[in-house]
Amino acid sequence: xxxxxxxxxxxxxxxxxxxxxxxxxxxxxxxxxxxxxxxxxxxxxxxxxxxxxx
Amino acid sequence: xxxxxxxxxxxxxxxxxxxxxxxxxxxxxxxxxxxxxxxxxxxxxxxxxxxxxxxxxxxxxxxxxxxxxxxxxxxxxxxxxxxxxxxxxxxxxxxxxxxxxxxxxxxxxxxxxxxxxxxxxxxxxxxxxxxxxxxxxxxxxxxxxxxxxxxxxxxxxxxxxxxxxxxxxxxxxxxxxxxxxxxxxxxxxxxxxxxxxxxxxxxxxxxxxxxxxxxxxxxxxxxxx
Numbered sequence: 001x002x003x004x005x006x007x008x009x010x011x012x013x014x015x016x017x018x019x020x021x022x023x024x025x026x027x028x029x030x031x032x033x034x035x036x037x038x039x040x041x042x043x044x045x046x047x048x049x050x051x052x053x054x
Numbered sequence: 055x056x057x058x059x060x061x062x063x064x065x066x067x068x069x070x071x072x073x074x075x076x077x078x079x080x081x082x083x084x085x086x087x088x089x090x091x092x093x094x095x096x097x098x099x100x101x102x103x104x105x106x107x108x109x110x111x112x113x114x115x116x117x118x119x120x121x122x123x124x125x126x127x128x129x130x131x132x133x134x135x136x137x138x139x140x141x142x143x144x145x146x147x148x149x150x151x152x153x154x155x156x157x158x159x160x161x162x163x164x165x166x167x168x169x170x171x172x173x174x175x176x177x178x179x180x181x182x183x184x185x186x187x188x189x190x191x192x193x194x195x196x197x198x199x200x201x202x203x204x205x206x207x208x209x210x211x212x213x214x215x216x217x218x219x220x221x222x223x224x225x226x227x228x229x230x231x232x233x234x235x236x237x238x239x240x241x242x243x244x245x246x247x248x249x250x251x252x253x254x255x256x257x258x259x260x261x262x263x264x265x266x267x268x269x270x271x272x273x274x275x276x277x278x279x
Binding site: 009033040048 | 075088090093097143144148151152276
């Protein structure tokens with residue numbers, strides 16, 4: 001494989017990695033948001049219980 | 055049940071994507087003029103199709119919200135817009151990597167590239183707008199209007215390579231250009247798992263948006279007690 005062909009393959013790898021990385025990062029933000037929502041729900045439930053006790 | 059369907063879809067998409075990458079690297083020949091980098095089209099173009107499909111869904115959700123005032127359409131609108139932006143980013147960045155090899159530059163202010171970037175920024179503006187408005191119905195109304203206005207740019211992006219002089223390659227699927235049957239099969243074949251991934255993301259984001267609204271309502275209720 002000559003230099004140009006090798007460079008071609010390297011950039012193809014960059015392209016594939018970029019495509020996967022963007023989707024993976026988005027999946028991670030979804031997971032993080034899911035965890036944050038679960039925390040918020042717990043806090044609100046606790047807040048409601050506290051207020052009802054008072 | 056929904057979790058199992060999403061998990062099965064995710065596994066199917068991962069298997070299909072892995073199989074497609076294997077076939078595109080080992081089974082398909084290099085393109086005569088571009089060499090190996092040509093294979094980036096199998097992600098670049100399906101990502102653009104998915105992105106535009108999401109933006110079309112956002113337009114429909116916006117119209118449906120304005121007609122019915124049902125906040126579920128607003129939740130769907132934000133879900134498809136966000137996922138469309140992710141696929142739009144895949145399209146833009148893979149295109150830049152291809153351009154670096156074929157044109158020798160990362161970016162040029164070409165009609166197609168510039169219009170796609172503007173389109174992406176407009177939809178990103180939609181998400182910024184949502185953060186700026188606290189009242190849910192007002193936020194939904196403004197978001198619906200913005201998603202309808204934003205979509206006016208999409209046909210411009212799609213047809214820019216026909217309407218203007220551009221160095222972006224001419225269409226090989228719907229235009230005068232031709233594509234080898236094996237390449238075309240791979241292009242559509244890779245779109246399927248990307249669509250599955252998009253559907254999974256949209257479903258999760260839609261549910262999260264509805265949950266967020268319910269939590270906000272509970273919080274308001276808690277403050278009133």
